[in-house]
Amino acid sequence: MATEKRQRDVAAGRLPPEDYRRNFSDVHPPLDRHQALVEADRCYFCDDAPCMQACPTSIDIPLFIRQIATGNPKGSAETIFKSNILGGICARVCPTETLCEEVCVRNLAEEKPVKIGLLQRYATDSLIDADVQIFQRAAPSGKRVAVVGAGPAGLACAHSLARAGHEVTIYDARPKAGGLNEFGIAAYKAPENFAQREVDYILGIGGIAIETGKELGQDLSLQQLRQDFDAVFLGLGLGAVNALGLGEEAVEGVEDAVVQIAELRQAEDLASLPVGRNVVVVGGGMTAIDIAVQSKLLGAEQVTIVYRRGKAAMGASRYEQELAQVKGVKILHNAMPVAIESDGGVLSGVRFEYTRQSERGALEGTGEVFTLPADVAFKAIGQVSALDPDRLELDCVKGRIVVDEGGKTSLEGIWAGGDCVHGNRGLTVAAVEDGKVAARSIDRALSAAP
């Protein structure tokens, strides 16, 4: 009997055209002026405010909220941008419920924090939309700095250096600047091309050139950069996606979540994107949530996230988990993939085994298995560094660059920050802080140099 090759149910245009626009519009609609004033009024202007302490970039949150309340949104944005030039995207993607908003004293008062993220967006949008620059560059220093990677860390570093009067060239392997803001987050978190508008705003200060399509190791060498520039900052991000180790490479239908998210972000027409009827996502972080929710919003029928540990251990915040559930994504906990099921090299399902913690705390299978039918399975179990430490000749731990508190690497004249650095928290806002801190260190070094 001739066996026909299994056809996966993957199709584009599953939804009526208007649904795409609706599904991928702003997940948190911005506050209008009235809403912002009402919300700003809720801030108690705390002393040594817990929210400010919780912010990795130490934005003076009580001050910027007070500036909104007093009718000074421009001053408010300036307060934010002084600490975090990517305050616009951070307002959209920061897990505020585990940072500033988690420690808002209003939680103790009435279990409802001030909407700091949305207020930050209100303030920053007002300036970015009006394209008003608030910082002026210092007198030219005559120094040149190369920044590799145009993601949050690189952009923050470049802006800070440009402000200090240095000339900066940013190189990025991708065709566009923005890093994960442009390629790595769900579309509904930054619609209307916000990531590019923010890049334009940051570059608006002047003194920053961007060269895209230049990859370190391919088109650029660290050696050459060190020769050509007075300092180098590496904000490389992470490259590779962890593998399931189940031979999935040979099976049609198993995909990298980050690749798919990037494609979706760059798609001109969402209706042209193929999406599976049954989608299985393996992982428990923000990327897992982003791909699961977007698959659902593209018209997938069944989308299931399977995470090997319990709810509390998930990398995705509770808010993100709830968002996924509201959008119709099912989340299964305590199960790990044990086999990719396929038919003639074509994915048909993923087999899972329930897990428990052994007495020694290790994760182990219970022996109980189940299979989820799948037209597409996404791997979203974390990214690893794509760096080759030997080629870079930098001190690394687990493929991530080791830096001092100023972002300085083991090599003279080279700084690094963001996800590629050992010990980084993997948040946009933490990458911004790294870039900012490194820029200060670079500026000090360049000012001291003859």
Add this chain to the structure above:
Amino acid sequence: MVDIRNDFVGIKSPNPFWLASAPPTDKAYNVVRAFKAGWGGVVWKTLGEDPPIVNVNGPRYGAIHAGDRRLIGFNNIELITDRPLDVNLREIKEVKRDWPDRAMIVSLMVPCEEAAWKKILPLVEDTGADGIELNFGCPHGMSERGMGSAVGQVPDYVEMVARWCKQNTRMPVIVKLTPNITDVRAPARAAKKGGADAVSLINTINSIVGVDLDKMAPEPNTDGKGTHGGYCGPAVKPIALNMVAEIARDPETAGLPISGIGGITDWRDAAEFMALGAGNVQVCTAAMTYGFRIVQDMIEGLKVWMADSGHERLDEVVGKAVPNVTDWQYLNLNYVVKARIDQDLCIKCGRCYAACEDTSHQAITTTKDGARHFEVVDEECVGCNLCVSVCPIENCIAMEELTEGIDPRTGRPIDRGYANWTTHPNNPAAKSAAE
């Protein structure tokens, strides 16, 4: 059984809540709506001589807002009624006829000539109104014409006009006082001397409510120019309470009935005015902010509070707090309090700390065992109440009296005896206890 029926200088109303003479009482339509809503009485918007005055056609009102645009201060430049006298008189008569159980007081403002008052009084009397209120208070517009607060600021005029009115009408006469004066007791004494049955206060306060920074002109403005208006609303309540108390405790005016006015917004405000000596209260801004139905909460709230605190009639409340209003020099300097922060209620905003550390006595600490925690340092706390005032959580910080031991701040033992400034050794004019 609580009874909140009010008898004010013989004028009876089902409750002590009257609408003050103001825009809400300018015509029958509004007043009937007010009576339907439950208001005990109204003071009809001030009548004057014909031809009627005219108002500006630009904005008449300005406001001060607290957070979330809660209106806390209000300012107006509207004049007395701009309708013909006979129209008002006819409507007053009709409304009084239809609502006999409600108090109908008519506010009046005519030039400071006996003939003018003699002319208008019988016309008002003919409406069947229960009483008149002499508007010696409006600080804007009419005062430029020698009326309103221009009269109220000269006690001799107050006395003179009150006397004319008493001599020319059987109706009770209430004199409405202006707060735009150094010592409100002087016009109150004058009103009493002139034979007035009562005073009502406060009228509005001279004010510019704000400046339009684009036009560089006061708010509100008409064609680019502004003038001072009369300020009222919750923000003026403390000023009004003090003036009411000043009159209530003045031996020269003791027992003179007072109708309390100034920022009264709820039953508690009303109870406070009455406790300081007001026989009833008049309301305007709260009604203009929320509409007439707020009176339901005023009535019910007052009843519930009276029942809960064992008061059956308004007489039992009126003036109750007056004996406790005194001069600073008689305050007990031996009374010592310390702030106490209820850690279960504290939300750790640190505002008490910021206020105390920056602007007062450095008596609050911010950490305990490395954690954010706010506590009072008795050695530094002077019991000033600033922390209580700035704390966003009601009752989180309270003042606790020290009744024994030593005040850690002064090192002096607590003395429960009474001692005031008049006998204090630091007072150069101190009288010795023997004197």
